[in-house]
Amino acid sequence: MEKKKGFFAEFKEFISRGNVMDLAIGVIIGSAFTAIVNSLVNDVIMPVIGIIMGGVDFTGLKFVITPANGDIAEVAICYGNFIQTVVNFLLVAFVIFLLVKGMNSLHKKKEEPVSEPAPTEPSEEVKLLREIRDAVAKSDK
Numbered sequence: 001m002e003k004k005k006g007f008f009a010e011f012k013e014f015i016s017r018g019n020v021m022d023l024a025i026g027v028i029i030g031s032a033f034t035a036i037v038n039s040l041v042n043d044v045i046m047p048v049i050g051i052i053m054g055g056v057d058f059t060g061l062k063f064v065i066t067p068a069n070g071d072i073a074e075v076a077i078c079y080g081n082f083i084q085t086v087v088n089f090l091l092v093a094f095v096i097f098l099l100v101k102g103m104n105s106l107h108k109k110k111e112e113p114v115s116e117p118a119p120t121e122p123s124e125e126v127k128l129l130r131e132i133r134d135a136v137a138k139s140d141k
Helices: 007-015 018-052 079-111 124-140
Strands: 063-066 075-077
Touching: 007 018, 018 079
Parallel strands: none
Antiparallel strands: 063 075
């Protein structure tokens, strides 16, 4: 009979499986990578695009529905932040695409079958030994 595992023993077995650990590492690296891409977009790419478009700062772009009035805050649609987020997403997706494409090409190189060399013609010694073997076999009959 199989002994029933306790809750913590089951959890320990689950958490120590390779898939869960790989996923955890992927999430950690993904969040660090997102911070890098956000910095690239916010600090490098968007200022250049802003200069090209006449000094426009995308984060400040908005459509004001109701202006601020006393204690009432402004109501606005901040489409500049949306543009910034879309650019971030496109860059992250592009870099992930390049990584996956690179990994796939590495896997294809590993999977390519190695062609076996064509069989070579037997040497003269092997041919002579075969003739001797065949002659001995004929004489024994």
